[in-house]
Amino acid sequence: MARIGYARVSTTDQDLDIQYARLKAEGCEIVRAEKVSGVSREGRGELATVIEFLRPGDELVVSRLDRLGRDTRDVLNIIHDCEQRGAFVTVLDPHVTTRGEMGHLVLTVLGMVAQMERRFIRERQREGIERAKSAGQYKGGKVRIDHENIRKLFASGVGITAIAKEIGCSRMQVYRVLNASNA
Structure with a gap:
């Protein structure tokens, strides 16, 4: 056991x-x-x-x-x-x-x-963002990873897993950045 x-x-x-x-x-x-x-x-x-x-x-x-x-x-x-x-x-x-x-x-x-708490948090967050937008103070979320570096590494032939390890993020985040670049 x-x-x-x-x-x-x-x-x-x-x-x-x-x-x-x-x-x-x-x-x-x-x-x-x-x-x-x-x-x-x-x-x-x-x-x-x-x-x-x-x-x-x-x-x-x-x-x-x-x-x-x-x-x-x-x-x-x-x-x-x-x-x-x-x-x-x-x-x-x-x-x-x-x-x-x-x-x-x-x-x-x-x-x-826990599920209800998450819904309340999202609702409060959405309300706060709307207030900040209407006051002209909203700048978006903090960028936590270097998107440009991910694109450069990928363009130079580095694999997704290696990029994720080097940047310190998940493979899914690497895919999201690359997919957003292609959109």
Whole structure:
């Protein structure tokens, strides 16, 4: 029986150290981590690896439920996939586990709250952007990666994976920049 930790942050400029340390302190022998959005399961290779690695009696541990996902259906599907492998899911804050029936109920409710919170955040963000636009103060989001460098590297024959590693972003971001250039 293994305790396997999963840590996630949404952007490359965020830090995984706190989650990683907490999962290690909780006895997770293995901790897999990634910097990718939790909006959907797409592009979350480390999570897929963890789930594939789970064996009967193992436990997937996350610091908070929103580290698994922001959508109730995704969270419940992830939990279902773990259970299909005979494994359990434990959330540290608040401490909830799927070892009992009550844990399933609590995790379902928490998943719904996380999804609702995400909708509220998007709505507040949209309202703030609209106010800034009407006041002539909106300049758009902060550019986190060097688009020009990505285009130059690609034009010189460097592969997508190598570009992503050099720039410090995901392959999907490289594809987005290149696709926007071709539009």
